[in-house]
Amino acid sequence: MWEYTDKVQEHFLNPQNVGEIENPSGVGDVGSLACGDALKLTLKIDDDERIVDAKFKTFGCASAIASSSALTIMVKGMTVSEAEKVTNDDIADFLGGLPKEKMHCSVMGREALEAAIADYRGVILPMAEGEVVCECFGVTDLDVIRAIKESDLRSVEEITNFTKAGGGCGKCEDKLRDILQATTSDTTVKPVQVDGPKRMTTLQKIKKIEEVLEREIKPALKKDGGDIELVDVDGDFVMVSLRGACTSCAKSQTTLKEYVEKKLRELVLDTLIVEEAK
Amino acid sequence: MKCDAEKVIYMDNNATTRIAPEVVDAMMPFLTECYGNPSSMHNFGGQVGGAVEGARQQVADLIGSDTSEITFTSCGTESDSTAILSALQAFPEKRHIVTSRVEHPAIKNLCENLGRLTGHKYKVTRLQVESDGTLDMARYEEALSDDTAIVSIMWANNETGVIFPVEKMATMAKERGILFHTDAVQAVGKIPMNLSELDIDFLSLSGHKLHAPKGVGVLYVKRGTPFVPYLAGGHQEEGRRGGTENVASIIGLGRACELAEEMMKEENNRVRAMRDRLEEGLLASVPKSMLNGHKIDRLPNTTNISFEFVEGEAILLHMNRYNICASSGSACTSGSLEPSHVLRAMGVPFTAAHGSIRFSLSIYNTDEEVDFVLEKMPPIIAELRELSPFWKAE
Numbered sequence: 001m002w003e004y005t006d007k008v009q010e011h012f013l014n015p016q017n018v019g020e021i022e023n024p025s026g027v028g029d030v031g032s033l034a035c036g037d038a039l040k041l042t043l044k045i046d047d048d049e050r051i052v053d054a055k056f057k058t059f060g061c062a063s064a065i066a067s068s069s070a071l072t073i074m075v076k077g078m079t080v081s082e083a084e085k086v087t088n089d090d091i092a093d094f095l096g097g098l099p100k101e102k103m104h105c106s107v108m109g110r111e112a113l114e115a116a117i118a119d120y121r122g123v124i125l126p127m128a129e130g131e132v133v134c135e136c137f138g139v140t141d142l143d144v145i146r147a148i149k150e151s152d153l154r155s156v157e158e159i160t161n162f163t164k165a166g167g168g169c170g171k172c173e174d175k176l177r178d179i180l181q182a183t184t185s186d187t188t189v190k191p192v193q194v195d196g197p198k199r200m201t202t203l204q205k206i207k208k209i210e211e212v213l214e215r216e217i218k219p220a221l222k223k224d225g226g227d228i229e230l231v232d233v234d235g236d237f238v239m240v241s242l243r244g245a246c247t248s249c250a251k252s253q254t255t256l257k258e259y260v261e262k263k264l265r266e267l268v269l270d271t272l273i274v275e276e277a278k
Numbered sequence: 279m280k281c282d283a284e285k286v287i288y289m290d291n292n293a294t295t296r297i298a299p300e301v302v303d304a305m306m307p308f309l310t311e312c313y314g315n316p317s318s319m320h321n322f323g324g325q326v327g328g329a330v331e332g333a334r335q336q337v338a339d340l341i342g343s344d345t346s347e348i349t350f351t352s353c354g355t356e357s358d359s360t361a362i363l364s365a366l367q368a369f370p371e372k373r374h375i376v377t378s379r380v381e382h383p384a385i386k387n388l389c390e391n392l393g394r395l396t397g398h399k400y401k402v403t404r405l406q407v408e409s410d411g412t413l414d415m416a417r418y419e420e421a422l423s424d425d426t427a428i429v430s431i432m433w434a435n436n437e438t439g440v441i442f443p444v445e446k447m448a449t450m451a452k453e454r455g456i457l458f459h460t461d462a463v464q465a466v467g468k469i470p471m472n473l474s475e476l477d478i479d480f481l482s483l484s485g486h487k488l489h490a491p492k493g494v495g496v497l498y499v500k501r502g503t504p505f506v507p508y509l510a511g512g513h514q515e516e517g518r519r520g521g522t523e524n525v526a527s528i529i530g531l532g533r534a535c536e537l538a539e540e541m542m543k544e545e546n547n548r549v550r551a552m553r554d555r556l557e558e559g560l561l562a563s564v565p566k567s568m569l570n571g572h573k574i575d576r577l578p579n580t581t582n583i584s585f586e587f588v589e590g591e592a593i594l595l596h597m598n599r600y601n602i603c604a605s606s607g608s609a610c611t612s613g614s615l616e617p618s619h620v621l622r623a624m625g626v627p628f629t630a631a632h633g634s635i636r637f638s639l640s641i642y643n644t645d646e647e648v649d650f651v652l653e654k655m656p657p658i659i660a661e662l663r664e665l666s667p668f669w670k671a672e
Contacts, residue, residue: 029667057666059587059667065592235390236394237390271393271394
C-alpha cells in the first residue's frame with residue numbers, strides 16, 4: 001500500500017473543481033489511457049490575464065487525482081504569469097509530499113497547466129521547442145534540464161521518476177547522463193556514475209526487440225516468404241506470432257529457437273526466451 | 279497495535295485469511311508452556327512431537343493422503359520451489375518444464391530464474407490460456423515430451439479463481455513418465471480432493487489461505503516419487519526438510535484443515551451463493567462492467583470484475599473509506615508499469631485490466647456485508663467515472 005499523506009487522501013476523496021469549463025480560454029490535455037494516467041485541464045482567463053476558473057478531469061490513481069485537484073485550487077486567482085511559475089514540487093508540497101514513484105503525477109499536473117497556458121496564448125509549448133531526448137514519452141532536453149534544476153535531481157533514475165524520460169526503451173540513458181552532468185557541472189555536486197548491466201524494463205525490452213525484429217529478423221524471414229510479429233513481452237518471455245510461409249513450415253520451431261531467439265539474445269538481452277503466441 | 283478487525287468487511291481472502299478462533303486456541307499452548315523441541319528425547323519435547331504428528335494426520339485427512347506424504351514447510355513458495363527443483367535433480371537428463379502463463383510468481387519467477395541461472399539449460403513451455411482463463415488440453419498434450427521433467431499447473435488461479443483440470447492433466451503426464459506438481463494454495467479447503475486416487479506427484483498448500491497463520495505450508499509428495507530436499511539440515515521431517523519445526527503454526531494448520539473439512543459444504547453453498555449474488559448484483563448495477571474468468575469452472579469464493587475507464591487503485595482507496603478490503607490487477611497497485619500478467623495473458627484489454635477488482639469471500643462474510651458492498655460500489659465507480667476524461671455517460 002502506498003503511503004499517502006492526509007492531504008492527498010483528502011483531495012482524492014473530495015476532489016475540487018472537477019469537470020470541464022465551457023468555452024475555456026485554454027485547454028491542456030496530457031497522458032493517455034494506455035499509460036494508466038491522463039489529465040484534461042480547462043482554464044477560464046479574464047481580460048486582466050487572471051485565472052478565474054480551473055477545472056479538471058483525470059483518469060488515474062489517487063495521487064493523480066489529488067495532484068489535479070491541488071493544481072486547480074492553486075492556480076485559481078493567479079495571473080497567468082504567476083501560474084507559469086508553478087512547479088511540480090509546488091503541487092507535491094501543497095499535498096504534503098508524494099511517494100517518489102508517484103512524482104510523475106505532479107509533473108503531469110504541471111505539464112497540463114503549461115499546455116493550457118500555451119493553448120490560451122496560441123503558442124507552441126516552450127518545452128516542445130527543445131530537442132526530444134526520450135522518444136518513448138516525448139520528453140525534450142528542456143524538460144529534463146528543468147526537472148534537474150527545479151527538483152535538484154542527482155541520477156538518471158530520479159530523472160525517470162520525475163519525467164518518465166528513460167523509462168521506455170532506455171536508449172536515451174547516455175544522453176540523460178550527459179545532460180545531468182552538463183546541468184549540474186556548475187554546482188558542486190558530481191553525478192553518480194552507474195556502471196554494470198542495468199535491468200531492462202519491459203517497455204525497454206519491447207522497444208529494443210521491435211527494433212531488432214524490424215532491422216534484422218523480418219528481412220531475413222521475408223526472403224523465404226515468412227514474417228513475424230511481436231505479441232507480448234512478459235518478464236524474459238517474448239511471445240511472437242509467425243506469419244506467411246512460416247505458419248505452414250515444419251521447421252518453424254527451429255527458426256524460432258535457433259534463429260529468432262539467438263538473435264534476440266545476442267542483440268537485446270541474453271536471458272530472453274522466445275515463445276510462439278498462436 | 280489495534281486493527282479493528284470487526285469493523286472491516288474483508289473480501290480479500292485469496293490474499294490471506296483470518297485465523298480461525300479455534301485455530302488460535304489450538305496453538306496457544308505451543309506458544310506458552312509446550313515449548314519443547316519435537317526432536318528431543320525427553321518427554322517434555324517428545325509430547326510436542328506427538329502433537330505435530332496429530333497435525334500431520336489432520337492435513338492428510340483433508341487432502342486424502344497418507345501422513346508419510348506430508349512435509350511441513352514455511353510457505354507455499356518454499357513448497358513450490360522444493361517440488362520443481364527436486365524433480366529437476368531427480369531427472370538430470372531431462373531439460374524441459376511445462377507450466378502456464380497464469381501461474382503465481384512463486385512458479386513464474388522460479389522458472390524464469392532457472393533459465394537465467396543455468397544459461398538456458400532448461401526450456402520452459404508456458405501454456406496459453408483462453409480469454410476466459412481456461413487451458414486448451416490439446417495444446418497441453420502437444421507440449422509434453424520425452425524431455426519434460428515436470429509439469430507445474432496451479433489447481434485454481436488466485437486472481438480469477440478459475441479451476442484447471444489438474445486431475446486429468448496429471449494422468450496425461452504420468453502416462454508419459456512425467457512428474458506433476460500443482461500449486462493448490464487457493465484450492466485446498468475450498469474444493470474436495472482425494473490425492474490417493476490421483477496421479478498428482480507434488481502438491482503445495484499454504485496455511486494462511488485457509489484460516490491458519492502465515493509462515494507455514496505443506497508439500498505433499500506422493501509415496502514412491504523421487505525426492506531431493508531443498509533445505510538441507512537436520513533430520514526433521516524424515517530428512518525431507520531441515521530446520522526446527524514451526525510447531526505452533528503446524529498445530530494451527532492441522533486444526534484449520536480439520537475445520538476446512540467441516541466447512542467445505544458451507545463454502546460451496548452459502549459462500550458461493552453470496553459470491554454469486556455479489557457478482558450478479560455488480561454486473562447488473564454498474565454499466566460497462568464485466569467478469570474476468572470462466573463463470574462455472576471457478577472457486578466458489580472468487581469473483582474478478584473489471585470496471586472500464588476507471589483505475590483500480592483509486593477504486594480500492596474509495597472502498598477503503600468504507601472499510602471494504604479487496605484487490606486489484608491494476609498497474610498502480612503493484613508499483614509497476616503494467617497490469618496483472620494473468621489478465622494480460624487472458625487478453626483483457628488495458629482499459630479493463632486497469633480497473634479490475636477481485637473480491638474473494640470466506641465463511642466469515644455475511645449477507646449484510648454483501649448488501650453493503652452492493653450498495654457502495656455503484657456510486658464509487660460512478661464518482662470516479664465522473665472524474666474520468668474517457669468516460670462518456672450514455
